[in-house]
Amino acid sequence: MLLLRVIAHTVSLRPRHLPLAVVLRDPSLERLANARPQDADGAFRRAAAEELLLARAEALGDMRRRGVLVLDVPPAGAARAVTDRYGKLKREGKL
Numbered sequence: 001m002l003l004l005r006v007i008a009h010t011v012s013l014r015p016r017h018l019p020l021a022v023v024l025r026d027p028s029l030e031r032l033a034n035a036r037p038q039d040a041d042g043a044f045r046r047a048a049a050e051e052l053l054l055a056r057a058e059a060l061g062d063m064r065r066r067g068v069l070v071l072d073v074p075p076a077g078a079a080r081a082v083t084d085r086y087g088k089l090k091r092e093g094k095l
Contacts, residue, residue: 003059011066018094020069022082023060027074029053 013019033049035042060070069089073081089095 007059007063010063010068014067018069020071021063022071022078024078025072025074
């Protein structure tokens with residue numbers, strides 16, 4: 001439910017503002033979703049990870065469709081990605 005409220009509040013900033021949602025990927029969750037399970041526990045963990053990633057992708061897609069810019073990056077590259085996006089938005093005259 002918290003995620004739905006975040007999306008609603010972020011979307012409400014449009015059209016007066018240009019919201020940019022910076023979303024950090026979880027590399028360990030992605031590895032788990034792509035791992036080959038060795039047993040039933042592993043299969044359940046993989047299924048849960050896949051479900052979380054699917055819900056995340058749907059939420060980000062919803063935000064994009066509603067006009068929110070979404071920057072989906074791994075934690076290690078977040079600072080650089082944000083400054084690069086800011087520079088691009090400035091050059092395009094969107095800020």
